[in-house]
Amino acid sequence: MERKNFLKSLFVGAISAPAVLAACSEDEAAAVTPSTGTSTGTGGTGTSGSCTVAPTETIGPFPTKVPASYVRSDITDGRTGYKMTAKITITNTSNSCAALAGVLVDIWHCDAEGNYSEYGGTGMQSTNYTNVHFLRGRQTTDANGLVTFTSIFPGWYSGRATHIHVHIYAANGTSLKVTQIAFPEGTGTAVAAVNGYSKGLSGYTYNKSDNVFSDDTAGAEIATVTGSTTAGFELVMNIGVAA
Amino acid sequence: MPDRIITLCYRKIIDISATRPWEKLVFDDTYQEFWMQAQLYNQERRFRSFGELLQHAPGAEQLHFLVSAAARGYLQQLNGVVPDIVNNLGKHFLTFSKFQFEIINSDLLDKSRHQVAINFYADPLVWHETIDNFLLVSAKTEAVGEVLTHLMQLQPYLSIYSLQTPE
Numbered sequence: 001m002e003r004k005n006f007l008k009s010l011f012v013g014a015i016s017a018p019a020v021l022a023a024c025s026e027d028e029a030a031a032v033t034p035s036t037g038t039s040t041g042t043g044g045t046g047t048s049g050s051c052t053v054a055p056t057e058t059i060g061p062f063p064t065k066v067p068a069s070y071v072r073s074d075i076t077d078g079r080t081g082y083k084m085t086a087k088i089t090i091t092n093t094s095n096s097c098a099a100l101a102g103v104l105v106d107i108w109h110c111d112a113e114g115n116y117s118e119y120g121g122t123g124m125q126s127t128n129y130t131n132v133h134f135l136r137g138r139q140t141t142d143a144n145g146l147v148t149f150t151s152i153f154p155g156w157y158s159g160r161a162t163h164i165h166v167h168i169y170a171a172n173g174t175s176l177k178v179t180q181i182a183f184p185e186g187t188g189t190a191v192a193a194v195n196g197y198s199k200g201l202s203g204y205t206y207n208k209s210d211n212v213f214s215d216d217t218a219g220a221e222i223a224t225v226t227g228s229t230t231a232g233f234e235l236v237m238n239i240g241v242a243a
Numbered sequence: 244m245p246d247r248i249i250t251l252c253y254r255k256i257i258d259i260s261a262t263r264p265w266e267k268l269v270f271d272d273t274y275q276e277f278w279m280q281a282q283l284y285n286q287e288r289r290f291r292s293f294g295e296l297l298q299h300a301p302g303a304e305q306l307h308f309l310v311s312a313a314a315r316g317y318l319q320q321l322n323g324v325v326p327d328i329v330n331n332l333g334k335h336f337l338t339f340s341k342f343q344f345e346i347i348n349s350d351l352l353d354k355s356r357h358q359v360a361i362n363f364y365a366d367p368l369v370w371h372e373t374i375d376n377f378l379l380v381s382a383k384t385e386a387v388g389e390v391l392t393h394l395m396q397l398q399p400y401l402s403i404y405s406l407q408t409p410e
Binding site for chain 1: 275283308317330331342
């Protein structure tokens, strides 16, 4: 039975060739297709083409469960920029804004040049190139509802103010909130200090003109950001969700 | 015919019928990640299948990339060896360092419809000869003289992805 299942998984789409399978299993020690030569008459990869030698090797590797590559606190992945620590606290608006422990927090943002890690999935990924999901991370809130990420201060791109995307999930993965974090602007702020990295701030979209943040007149989506380009920045944000 | 350099692509399909531990882990974890990430494109909960999301939700094609993060750790556990494909001695011999993850189908309400594929792009091989429906290949090296070869059968879901004829 085990062998049959194994063959099933090996032959994938060719399972509708029971005669061939039977022929193979008759003699396990020589489970090799005999030379088909002209007997198939098709000259192509007919059903005989699906009858291959079964692996006969030491068993293994032994897979172990691994979390998605998002699960990490340091999401920098070698991206250069001014260091930024993001401390995000999740509270429950359905429970007097008490800290919400055990929920999943995804964040993602662009790099210093304004680019996100690759989108589209049309390209190959390399197993050696581990930073393919750069500047994306997932953490579970602690007893105080807090998650901490180490990253770089985000750059900007045309049409948007500096921002961090946040997706908060219940422990079972149900979406609780999709939102974005905005940054304070003006003299003395981190946005002014970073000055858009090498791009400068010419053509920058400020919060009041941003299509996501412009309706946030109370500034509820704006984080507290302290620090400097030399010491690094610290972003502190509270996000309330109804859980 | 001069020897040619080929790269093979093996498209491994993983669905509800997966029986081996590695495949089951990939199946379960990519479904969970799809289920989570799809909510980003489905905040009004209007869609249930991956096909509907692709057709109606802007940006949903990004799910291939976003869900690939759930498969990545398992790909590293293969230690660079393409699974399933063996030479005619029954040994795994194909190595890879590049892959592409794709969601074929999925359904937010029915896990049994989840189906993904991992395309393994094998490292280059020298194609010496075709014997019946076997390819005689060897690893690409600079060595001269005797080369060690593999006899490998053509089979479903295995294809020659690229071809290079030395000048």
